[in-house]
Amino acid sequence: MSRFQSLFKPELSELGIAWPEVQAQTITYPPSLIQLIQNNLFHGLLNEDPYAHLATYIEICNTIRLAGVPEDAIRSSLFSFSLLGEAKRWLHSFKGNSLMTWDEVVDKFLKKYFPESKTAEGKAVISFFHQFPDESLSEALERFRGLLRKTPTHSFSELMQLNIFIDGLRPQSKQLLDASAGGKIKMKTLEEAMDLIENMAASDIAILRDRAHIPTxxxxxxxxxxxxxxxxxxxxxxxxxxxxxxxxxxxxxxxxxxxxxxxxxxxxxxxxxxxxxxxxxxQWQNHPGNQFNRDQGGPSNRPQxxxxxxxxxxxxxxxxxxxxxxxxxxxxxxxxxxxxxxxxxxx
Incomplete structure (x- = not known):
């Protein structure tokens, strides 16, 4: 075991993360990598998305390659730098090498900050998806995909996702899809139906781009x-x-x-x-020489x-x-x- 490992292993054990077994004698992380990780901190708040945090964290860790150090070892050893506040205290609650692998770290993290109640809530939102009155097909498709990404544990198959999306469209959008399919789009295979939806959404985006064209x-x-x-x-x-x-x-x-x-x-x-x-x-008022007639518009011989x-x-x-x-x-x-x-x- 290298001197570097012996110095840092107790700190990892105190956080509950076991020091990963690596072949490298020394591990040196560039300060810029630590800075990038700390720019993507997770606090454990209700409005934070743990899946999005993990996705960004893994993307940052993938920017570095060290000889003799597996990817999961890098992720496990640096994960504590991405936490702060309540989330940091949660990680400190694990004692003595209780988290042996990166998969265990991810599993515990998601169970804590994305429990079954959030999964049930996300599945309900997906199930009741519907297209807004002023929403185009491309916008509805992108929003539906966003709901799926927000709840990765929804467990809906691709066929169920397709049916939910089509059922949630406005009648006009359904008619356009059926017309492009030459019949009911649900009668097509999964691949054919997705291709039709993708092509129509692409045309929809082109139309929206033309409408949003900046005036010359x-x-x-x-x-x-x-x-x-x-x-x-x-x-x-x-x-x-x-x-x-x-x-x-x-x-x-x-x-x-x-x-x-x-x-x-x-x-x-x-x-x-x-x-x-x-x-x-x-008689006095009607006299021709009376000043009253001239001042008050009385009888006059002038033509009107x-x-x-x-x-x-x-x-x-x-x-x-x-x-x-x-x-x-x-x-x-x-x-x-x-x-x-x-x-x-x-x-």
């Missing part, structure tokens, strides 16, 4: 032109609205001014309305100005808007043509 400089300029046109139309519509409202007010005012005045003084008590004082007052009707005015506004739309669309086409020519010149 050309499309941005076109969008600016369209926004400008919409803004101009909105301004004209607002002006038309204000003009029509003003016209309605003026016609309503003229209509009220031409109606007989039935105020309290004129249409009140009959005796006072027909009295001499009232007639004299009316003809105000266009609401229908005529609205028709004119509609014609104006139509002309404006034609000119704006023509200007937009000219701008787009100029942009295209400019892009061709720029290359």
């Amino acid at each position: 400089k050309k499309s941005l300029l076109e969008l600016t032109s369209q926004d400008s046109l919409l803004q101009d139309v909105q301004s004209v519509v607002e002006l038309m609205t204000l003009d029509v409202v003003s016209l309605v007010k003026n016609q309503l005012f003229n209509y009220m001014g031409n109606q007989p005045k039935n105020t309290f003084n004129e249409g009140g008590f009959t005796g006072f309305q027909n009295g001499q004082q009232y007639q004299q007052q009316r 100005q003809q105000v266009p009707s609401l229908y005529e005015h609205t028709t004119k506004l509609e014609e104006t808007l139509a002309q404006f739309m034609q000119v704006s669309m023509s200007n937009q086409k000219s701008s787009e043509s100029a942009i295209k020519n400019r892009e061709v010149q720029v290359g």
Whole structure:
């Protein structure tokens, strides 16, 4: 036994992990490897995934090869560096070489942090899988695979997984799969059905990629032109609205001014309305030289100005808007043509 082994063997025994038998006289781990492992610490919290931790830890350990040192020996000897807090205390609870192999370490670790209750919960989530209303086939397939990875101990066979996935799809997705299969997709073999689903999901991804295409400089300029046109139309519509409202007010005012005045003084008590004082007052107000007539809009010999009707005015506004739309669309086409020519010149 090398001096290196004799120095470190007691520490491993205190953690419950037996020192692995190796042929190498000395084992030297680069500090960068320890740093990578400690960047992937597992604390034993409920929201942590022990399977994901093990997968990342093994991937890091596989980056090093030592002559005369098996892979499992490297994993066993460095595993304690990947734990912290409650998980570290759990490893310390094992005494005296109770964990002899890497497989035993993994088995104890998963039983502690991924018990049967989590397996049952994960299996239930997988069993009740369904495609969301706004989820594409490719997105649903990736999410279903994520559920399987999250619960590796689900024990569902590949055929059961396929049936669960197909049964959870929306009717539209099922119809597309059946159409591509030339019948019921469940009548195909496992390999054929998976190939059809993979191919359709790949086409689905291509469609999503096209929809998520970043706008080019050309499309941005076109969008600016369209926004400008919409803004101009909105301004004209607002002006038309204000003009029509003003016209309605003026016609309503003229209509009220031409109606007989039935105020309290004129249409009140009959005796006072027909009295001499009232007639004299009316004669004085109707006198041609009276300033009252000029100031208050009384009788006048000037011809009244003809105000266009609401229908005529609205028709004119509609014609104006139509002309404006034609000119704006023509200007937009000219701008787009100029942009295209400019892009061709720029290359």
